[in-house]
Amino acid sequence: MKSNTPHPVIPVNQLQPGMYVIAITSQTGAMEIAQMGLVTNRKQIESLIRRGVSTVRVDLSRSKLAGIEQVLSPEPASPSSSAQRLSSNAGGEGRELKIRRLYQEARELQGKFIRQLKAGEPIDITPLAAVAEEMVDTMFSHGDAMLCLARIRAKDAYLMEHSMNVAILLANFGRYLGLERSVIKELTLGGLLHDVGKIMTPDEVLNKPGKLTDEEFGIMRLHVVHSHDILLATAGITPTMLEVAANHHERLDGSGYPRHLKGEQLSLYTRISGIVDVYDAVTADRVYKQGMQPTQAFRILLKGADHHFDRELVTRFIKCMGVYPVGTLVQLSNQRLAIVMQRNAQEPLKPVVKVIYHAGQRHYLEVQWLDLAKSGVQETIECTVDPKEFGIKLANFV
Numbered sequence: 236m237k238s239n240t241p242h243p244v245i246p247v248n249q250l251q252p253g254m255y256v257i258a259i260t261s262q263t264g265a266m267e268i269a270q271m272g273l274v275t276n277r278k279q280i281e282s283l284i285r286r287g288v289s290t291v292r293v294d295l296s297r298s299k300l301a302g303i304e305q306v307l308s309p310e311p312a313s314p315s316s317s318a319q320r321l322s323s324n325a326g327g328e329g330r331e332l333k334i335r336r337l338y339q340e341a342r343e344l345q346g347k348f349i350r351q352l353k354a355g356e357p358i359d360i361t362p363l364a365a366v367a368e369e370m371v372d373t374m375f376s377h378g379d380a381m382l383c384l385a386r387i388r389a390k391d392a393y394l395m396e397h398s399m400n401v402a403i404l405l406a407n408f409g410r411y412l413g414l415e416r417s418v419i420k421e422l423t424l425g426g427l428l429h430d431v432g433k434i435m436t437p438d439e440v441l442n443k444p445g446k447l448t449d450e451e452f453g454i455m456r457l458h459v460v461h462s463h464d465i466l467l468a469t470a471g472i473t474p475t476m477l478e479v480a481a482n483h484h485e486r487l488d489g490s491g492y493p494r495h496l497k498g499e500q501l502s503l504y505t506r507i508s509g510i511v512d513v514y515d516a517v518t519a520d521r522v523y524k525q526g527m528q529p530t531q532a533f534r535i536l537l538k539g540a541d542h543h544f545d546r547e548l549v550t551r552f553i554k555c556m557g558v559y560p561v562g563t564l565v566q567l568s569n570q571r572l573a574i575v576m577q578r579n580a581q582e583p584l585k586p587v588v589k590v591i592y593h594a595g596q597r598h599y600l601e602v603q604w605l606d607l608a609k610s611g612v613q614e615t616i617e618c619t620v621d622p623k624e625f626g627i628k629l630a631n632f633v
């Protein structure tokens with residue numbers, strides 16, 4: 236935690252969910268305000284306004300809002316100061332900011348790529364390739380922080396979020412499997428682009444909440460063919476990237492699409508892409524359905540082992556993600572809920588977590604980082620928890 240973080244006083248109407256209030260600095264009413272802490276929803280802000288509070292002091296270091304420092308700090312963080320903090324590695328806050336920016340940049344470039352495609356403009360994948368390269372480098376240096384971002388998603392931008400996550404998961408898995416870094420970069424860019432053919436799929440099919448009819452499913456399946464065709468016509472695309480895009484729905488027993496490849500016809504990259512694509516798809520929250528917990532997703536993959544997926548690779552993927560994947564909400568032995576932030580290769584049951592909530596008392600706690608492997612720490616993980624059970628939005632904390 237930074238010690239020199241400012242504690243600015245702001246008008247109550249500038250308060251936002253994610254900010255941590257440490258004091259009421261002016262109010263008209265005499266009513267005592269019982270509890271300070273993390274603002275989690277608009278109702279709390281309205282309640283403060285109703286009770287006559289006009290200004291509050293917030294603690295930026297405890298606030299959980301992306302970009303909050305730029306919003307409130309009298310001296311906005313410059314790229315150089317953030318780089319300095321990154322190199323000092325103190326608390327990792329600068330590093331997180333940099334990784335968030337990288338994620339944002341990748342999303343923006345992806346959006347630009349899609350817009351250019353739709354407009355029929357000439358495509359240049361060089362910037363996207365550069366960002367994929369940076370993502371892979373970051374995966375090697377700060378893998379857990381990258382994986383944390385893969386938990387952030389917006390339901391209304393599924394295509395982009397899914398592609399980002401598939402790219403991150405491919406980078407992570409490729410690294411775990413010890414693939415060459417150049418290959419991992421190709422896989423990552425392939426992941427960013429793998430579903431690009433969906434821009435040709437009509438929205439009513441793409442976003443249909445219910446079950447697709449046979450005809451609609453046929454239209455949906457065509458996205459892989461479109462992805463292949465678009466990328467084939469794009470300069471700079473390698474055979475590995477094409478493979479990720481064209482084959483990620485192929486399955487070992489020939490039941491996949493579009494070419495019904497079978498057994499040995501599915502290369503290592505095809506097999507990896509299929510596993511990662513399904514893992515992300517089933518864990519994703521959509522407008523019409525809630526995503527599964529990682530452990531449930533592992534079960535789905537294991538169920539599909541041998542006929543759909545390569546069993547050995549599924550097992551290795553699960554090991555690579557860890558018993559408690561980064562970004563998972565867990566309940567500790569003292570009823571506190573925490574988010575897994577860093578894995579522990581030596582002791583997978585004892586990751587580094589961020590404690591955020593008390594399940595028994597049902598309220599947020601001051602955020603606390605806790606290394607469960609540290610000597611003297613008594614708490615252990617009891618189980619994984621669905622954040623929706625407690626109305627917790629993980630994206631506010633990771």
Ligand SMILES: [Fe+2]
Nearest residue numbers: 429430483484
């Ligand atoms: Fe797909």
